[in-house]
Amino acid sequence: MPHKVLIFIFPGFELLDATGPASAFGVANHVLTERGEQPFYTVEMISPVGxxxxxxxGIAVETHALSPVRPANTLLIAGAEAENLEAVISEPAVRWLPQYVQAAERFGSVCAGTFILAALGLVDGKRVATHWRACGPLAELYPSVEVDRDSVYVVDGKIWTSAGVTTGIDMTLAMIGSDLDGVIASEVAKHLVVYARRPGYQSQFSPLLRAQAKAYPSGMSRLALSEANR
Structure with a gap:
């Protein structure tokens, strides 16, 4: 039987939070097909009203509505800016998401999607990751949740949570490695032209990005810097 993945989105969601994992699962199917094997994953987008x-x-994605639970192997919740997250905790989400979570083999979030899990009481007493800018507010709002302020993704039992945006791909590669094997996960990373498969414990703060940022004076573009050095 295929491994069913549901990705929950809502108005104002961060596009890459959803499409990054979806693409990685899709590429895993492509890799399997190239090896003469059957695709393993099916991916659907779900939302409060469909x-x-x-x-x-500004890009729209077609979805199915939350409804009486259709069991899924994996459920992921995308993130968004704070003002968009608040509107999600509505009757459909409160009614159905906990049931989806209970029926799933594993569940989790990408970026600030962790706030939705926490608001619904689904990660109490658990260690979770979220975007570095959201770690403080998450810990303050939900003191029963242990916020890992550094890791790119965290696995606590059946709960998988990742930090900001692109780390959803890192987490998905780890899921693929767990579901299938590391060789296939590496092939998926190669297809996606991922620089490296980052382990969960790797810091959200890149030394390379820090070095690159220091290379250019604040507010000066690369072109302007080139002109100034002539």
Whole structure:
């Protein structure tokens, strides 16, 4: 039987939080097909009321509505800016998401999607990750949740949570490695042109990015710096 993945989105969601994992699962199917094997994953987008859902970047994604539970192997919740997260904790989400979580083999979130899990009481007493900018507010709002302020993703039992945006791909690669094997996960990373498969404990703060940022004076573009050095 295929491994069913449901990704929960809502108006104003961060597009890459959902499409990053979806693409990685899709590439895993492609890798398997190239090896003469059957695809392993099916991926569906779900939302509070169904239909097209517009992301924060303006791109809309077609979804199925939350409804009486259709069991899934994996449930992931995308993140968004705070003002969009607040509107999600509505009757459909409160009614159905906990049931989806209970029926799933594993569940989790990407980026600030952790706030939705915490608001619904689904990660009390658990260690979770979220975007570095959201760690303080998450810990303050939900003191019963242990916030890992550094890791790119965290696995606590059946709960998988990742930090900001692109780390959803890192977490998905780890899921693929667990479901299938590390060789396939590495092939998926190669297809996605991922620089490296980051382990969960790796810091959200990149020394390389810090070095690159220091290379350019604040407010000066690369072109302006080049002109100034002539």
């Amino acid at each position: 239909g097209p859902v517009q992301s924060s970047s």
